Amino acid sequence: MPLDANDREILLDALADPASAWSLGAFGAAAEFRRGQDEPFATLEAGRVGLRTARGGVVLTLIETLRPVAYEMPVGDGWSHAVALCLPATSLVPPARMGFTDFGPDAEALDPTRREAVSFDLGLGLSPASVRIRTDRPAALDRLRAHRGSASIDFDAVIRPELVAGGADLVVAGPLGRIEMLGGAGDASGPRAFVVPKILLRRLTHLATAPIPVGLVPVGHLYPPHPCRDAAGRAMPFERARHDAFQALLARWGDRDGFALKAAILSGGPRPAQAADRWVRAIERVAGAQAGYLAHSR
Structure with missing residues (x-):
């Protein structure tokens, strides 16, 4: 595009x-x-x-x-x-x-x-x-x-x-x-x-x-x-506002499957079916690092 x-x-x-x-x-x-x-x-x-x-x-x-x-x-x-x-x-x-x-x-x-x-x-x-x-x-x-x-x-x-x-x-x-x-x-x-x-x-x-x-x-x-x-x-x-601003960029310009996977991990909902390759493991690590910050910023 x-x-x-x-x-x-x-x-x-x-x-x-x-x-x-x-x-x-x-x-x-x-x-x-x-x-x-x-x-x-x-x-x-x-x-x-x-x-x-x-x-x-x-x-x-x-x-x-x-x-x-x-x-x-x-x-x-x-x-x-x-x-x-x-x-x-x-x-x-x-x-x-x-x-x-x-x-x-x-x-x-x-x-x-x-x-x-x-x-x-x-x-x-x-x-x-x-x-x-x-x-x-x-x-x-x-x-x-x-x-x-x-x-x-x-x-x-x-x-x-x-x-x-x-x-x-x-x-x-x-x-x-x-x-x-x-x-x-x-x-x-x-x-x-x-x-x-x-x-x-x-x-x-x-x-x-x-x-x-x-x-x-x-x-x-x-x-x-x-x-x-x-x-x-x-x-x-x-700073939650900075985090949210980048998430908007990630939703617009990032990998959609990866974005959906991270959202599922953070919400505790059902995860999309994806092979556990290095990309998935990287998303899991990022989600884990962000989860604590997000829990205390609501």
Whole structure:
């Protein structure tokens, strides 16, 4: 089913919510954007859906083939939740350029003052995303240009030092938009980025435990606020409204059989006939983790 007006409205509402976070990229190389509750921000020019802060920004392209997939996963004694932003695998094509490539000035930069800065593609060869470093500092430009054409770049040895020094930005751009992390290493309270070569070598599209339908590839994620954890991942008192809000997303964008099974477990009613595979066991664990919170929130 193509993305409809209601889907778009839900995603735009989440974009306006500072308690939600976004990521774009591939499994093993991605950027995440979040902002503080009272952090100043600016909207983008007309025609661009997104926002930016002094630490970074996000712009989204809500194309019709976007398929949101909501899911929950057991984590220890609790659970995580997310909405995978997926595209058909057949719509993703290999990048036109391989190797460390000088793109020149970044005309698409979210902050107009960064559009003269030069962008370099790391040449990771990923269909879901182009991972880039951007700078306007002469010394940094000289160091990066020395690597042009290299088939592979040591992220920790070449890229991370430029980011930590504060003179370069990291940009992840793909079919659903871009996320920028400005001038620093990033942290859990704001924009941050991940490039993990060991994971990239495996060429996986997602965790095997994530229930992504066959034929779809996650190219980003929406992380709505969790009912038991704050933005930094710290435990907090259970917020029933947050839980109910994600259950509505799960009912709309999640696996219907799994949603029905969890509802049956929590209600104590008869369970649908399903084989006890790993997906069923995961739902059972999530239901068990949620049951205590729900019992005390009625």
